[in-house]
Amino acid sequence: MERNNLYPVFLKVRNLEVLIIGGGFVAEEKLTFLLKSSPDANVTMVSPLFRKGTLAIAETGHVKRIEDSYNIKYLEGKHMVVATTDSPEVNIQVYHDCRAQSKLVNVADNPPYCDFYMGGIVTKGNVKVAISTNGKSPTTAKRLRQFFEDVIPENIDYLVKNLNVYRKKIKGNFEQKVEILNEFTKGLVEKV
Structure with a gap:
């Protein structure tokens, strides 16, 4: 059986600079999901043309738009790059440029050219x-x-906040606290 060896992380993208190359439907999809998850993300988009829907979504976040074709100069200061152009050659060039500069890159719909998946x-x-x-x-x-x-219950956030307060009040060492919290939360995963 094949195994997923990816290492999951949760990035504070408000502290990072994200570059999306392209302004079409795929770029719009990537921007939509990025801003849905992290509305305070700092994003720059580079494309000679942007879809109307992409422009509308960009207005809802911290999105800078540059009307131009890809140029390596746009990688400067960026931490993560997503290539979504309709040109496989450009996307692969973006990949190689990013790898040469140790930048994380995702070439949409092309897994061999991705350091991460969204x-x-x-x-x-x-x-x-x-x-x-x-x-x-x-x-x-x-x-x-x-x-x-x-x-996942809608009130899960209420539980998380209250457990955080409760965790701070529990007496005992780390192992004792874990045991108490495990007992307290086991109902979350019990089968009905």
Whole structure:
């Protein structure tokens, strides 16, 4: 059986500079999901043309738009890059330019040219669940996202906040606190 060896992390993208190269439908999709998860993300988009929908979404966040074709100069100061142009040659050039500068890069719909994938995400208050299919099936990630949106209770954020307060008041060493919290939260995963 093949194994997913990706290491999941949760990035504070408000502290990073993100570059999206392209202004078409795929760029719009990537921008939409990025801003949905992290509305305070700092994003620059470079494209000779932008879809109207992309422009509308860009207005909702901290998105700088540059009307131009890709140029390596646009990588300066960027931490993460997403290439979404309709030119495979340009996207692969972006990949090689990013790798030469040790920048994280995702070439949309081309897993061999990705350092990271933008998977399915479920957010309920302070709780966030990320789903990856190792770049194999975005549709499966979407369905799993819908499943988790349904099964994670709406009041989960209330529980998380109260458990944080409770955790600070528990007496004992680390192992004792973990045991108490495990007992307290086991109802979250019990099968009905």
